[in-house]
Amino acid sequence: QQKWTSVPAALSDTQLDAKGKYIVATHQNTVRLFELGKDDVTATWQVEKKEKKTSEDNKDDKVCPIVAVHIHPSLQHVVVTTSQHIILYDMDGTELTYFSSETEMTAGALHPDGLIYAAGTQ
Numbered sequence: 001q002q003k004w005t006s007v008p009a010a011l012s013d014t015q016l017d018a019k020g021k022y023i024v025a026t027h028q029n030t031v032r033l034f035e036l037g038k039d040d041v042t043a044t045w046q047v048e049k050k051e052k053k054t055s056e057d058n059k060d061d062k063v064c065p066i067v068a069v070h071i072h073p074s075l076q077h078v079v080v081t082t083s084q085h086i087i088l089y090d091m092d093g094t095e096l097t098y099f100s101s102e103t104e105m106t107a108g109a110l111h112p113d114g115l116i117y118a119a120g121t122q
Contacts, residue, residue, distance in 0.1 A: 081108030
């Protein structure tokens, strides 16, 4: 029997990676990564919009809702699709690169081999 920290109810959007090692939980613009068999959260990070921020921006303008999160089959990267961006992270939440879209995205999918990622509208 595997032991792991339960995912808080507020983080209701959860996904198990293809190899059954990690659970990803999201809520608004927060990503939490749980490793099965561990008691603590493996990584937590906030996803923010990539536009230039001005002093007039309020906090809500910086929130970018998450629409999809996928763990790469290599278990080395996490791909997060928001309404405006596709962002590649390493497993500790360090941002590696991102792509922006002028069209609002509502879906994202990673091919099982990890070589193709598609995002768009449903």
